[in-house]
Amino acid sequence: MTAKLTNNQIAWRAAQDITDGAYVNLGIGFPEKVAQYQPPGREAIFHTENGILNFGEAPPQGEEDWDLINAGKRPVTLKPGASFFHHADSFAMVRGGHLDVAILGAYEVAENGDLANWSTGPKGVPAVGGAMDLVHGAKRVAVITDHVTKDGKPKLVKRCTLPLTGVGCVTRVYTSLAVIDIEGGRFVLREKLPSLSLDALQAATGAELLVSGPVIDLIVPEL
């Protein structure tokens, strides 16, 4: 395996599936990049667990307002039509099914839709934040991730081995190599890097990839 998408490119691809006017929550860290790549003419409204709807990008350095931060505790700005609310209302939006999409990172995603993204095991200090709420709340839960771990092990697996964030919750995975849906407890391949053979992709994946229709070339701009 040689070529793979950068994180920016994975984020770009995920952004293409966000429709105009969608309410979107992006997980802390890598998923936050998705906001940068909204297609022209579409405007999503971003939600952050700590009580803001319709926030915008980070302010210039030196102009941070530390009461105006996102769930990752990074400074943000407001767009016209923004609103503030408390945490119970914020998670009513999440749990009540009002978000159109949540895009999260992953340690492991299983073919049954299980997600593990909050704990790497009993070592260290556990921290969960809002991930367990998001996976059971948003109408669509997608994952963006490198296709394999730093050690080259599959992150798309038959069954998760790490502590679960949620059961049967993920429906689409955007990886550094492919776009894969989860349907009926199976990984269904939708798009892959054109330079990559199906066999090579399967070899990097911990469960069988089903091909049930045309597999589209995953082509993204240089970013």
Next chain:
Amino acid sequence: MTAKLTNNQIAWRAAQDITDGAYVNLGIGFPEKVAQYQPPGREAIFHTENGILNFGEAPPQGEEDWDLINAGKRPVTLKPGASFFHHADSFAMVRGGHLDVAILGAYEVAENGDLANWSTGPKGVPAVGGAMDLVHGAKRVAVITDHVTKDGKPKLVKRCTLPLTGVGCVTRVYTSLAVIDIEGGRFVLREKLPSLSLDALQAATGAELLVSGPVIDLIVPEL
């Protein structure tokens, strides 16, 4: 039995037990009168289920604002420090134990503290409003009522015969004849009209009146 307190006088007596700064909910109708008799120097803050804290008396006729009404759908005014909130927050105040006192009317009050004040039986259209919430929410639930029904039957009874509003919830009853606490499943007489003999009061009461301390003369101003 001859002399008895007017409704205004019962309301006056109930008002004397409301401490300065107390948060108070007054039931629709007769209990609303209690607000008129706050002792000088004390200021209670009144709550209405439909989402106002610290409302004041009715506006002059012709100056009603029909968006500014109480739970009885009568027009009110605001005092400095008033606030508006939605129904879930309003009943969080009730159910969460944040009200100091609720004063309600009654069809029947039993010596075990049970209250019946919402339904006279299967005839007609039933309506409950916020009464069932109030009786399980306020720190102190008191009743104001005529001592007997229009037919002269006791309203203070051994066990309620009408559909219950709440179980074991009332702790004090202000009647047209007496002030009675409910303690340990018994009516305990605290005050009675001086002109009324204990026997006459007992005869008008549907359960035994316990006298466990001095019985104070119930003396109220002309109103």
Next chain:
Amino acid sequence: MDKTVANLATAVAGIEDGMTVMIGGFGGAGSPIELIHALIDRFRATGHPKDLTIINNNAGNGHVGLAALIEAGMVRKLVCSFPRSADPVVFTDLYLAGKIELELVPQGTLAERIRAGGAGIPAFYTPTSFGTDLAKGKPVAEFEGRSYVQERWLRADVTLVKAETADPQGNLTYRAAARNFNPLMCMAAAETVVQASRVVPAGDIDPESVVTPGIFVQKVIECANPQQEEDLNRANAVYPGVA
């Protein structure tokens, strides 16, 4: 993003036979009279929607608004806490004749069930109604030595509410005690339709003062100078008026 719609007919077009519809307001305060009347107009023109289940605190008053909706024969069932009013003849007559179903819910439980519906909480426990006829058939549990009744969420296909100010994204403010059930009902429906006395550009409502964030709203229609149920009833109004 622009959630405003062109007219009242479009605003209420999503309501179909048999649906559950939440209608905001406490008595007349916050009652979306214009939306309700638009729904009656549609029924009179097309025979639909009918067999509705309506969730509101009350059962209407006089012959306008919710009472007129009931009077038109569009409502199969009412979920409410207090179906009495100064002039409740419309509901009372139908109820006593066995022609309309009533689910009576304590007011705080009604509010909390609606909030639960909006917040993704399928059930919760409340002390309210324990030991009363209104708890019959409901699961009971004890927590820390006290008994509680299990109540289920309420959700709706469509919610109709009245707001004071809206922006095109659906951010809302209310007016005084006209707030009442409206913000909760906005959360609990698949489609929330708002009549607002003023529609202002996005950004004109202070983010600190938004009561209902736009995520809970799907359609907005401006109704300047909305009718007030109390005023209509004092004028003995009937909807629709005699032609």
Next chain:
Amino acid sequence: MDKTVANLATAVAGIEDGMTVMIGGFGGAGSPIELIHALIDRFRATGHPKDLTIINNNAGNGHVGLAALIEAGMVRKLVCSFPRSADPVVFTDLYLAGKIELELVPQGTLAERIRAGGAGIPAFYTPTSFGTDLAKGKPVAEFEGRSYVQERWLRADVTLVKAETADPQGNLTYRAAARNFNPLMCMAAAETVVQASRVVPAGDIDPESVVTPGIFVQKVIECANPQQEEDLNRANAVYPGVA
């Protein structure tokens, strides 16, 4: 009615050994630094309060505010969703040494449990955490074909929060995302203590804009120009500073 108190020491005087204390804020936003530091001052002067159970979304950052409270040795147990931060050394070291207890709660469940405590709801069902380690030992139930976890309310002896504006009756507004857990925690404690950047006369806060009605507040202290945790940490501040 005047809930204002004369100084920070009086404001935090109600907190005793072994109490459960909710502290508002999400990270540094909305964190009542001055109240927390006043509590540390009292502990350093008197050895009390200690053995506290603290409920906060986080576990502090650096060596000020909540982190300093933990570092002072006053905290027996922490209930939070996310005890990691840019500089979490204080909590991390104690936790890994087994010297502080942690109850980890998903963030939305934490918020809802606190609201439930304030709203008199002893238990509710949520889809969150179903099938995960964080649901272990909790009752599970199915509603409409989906599985849910039963969660219990959280209540506190004392809540410490930061507000933007307060009046003497305890009506509060917040500033931007400093709102977060603060309004919920105000509801869930026997005594709610508020540090407000401004205290204004009753009536100066628009009744429409009150976020926390005064019924949920017991004590108010004005702290003009409050410190911001993020600024302190960027300056490598330590509380109490070296004398």
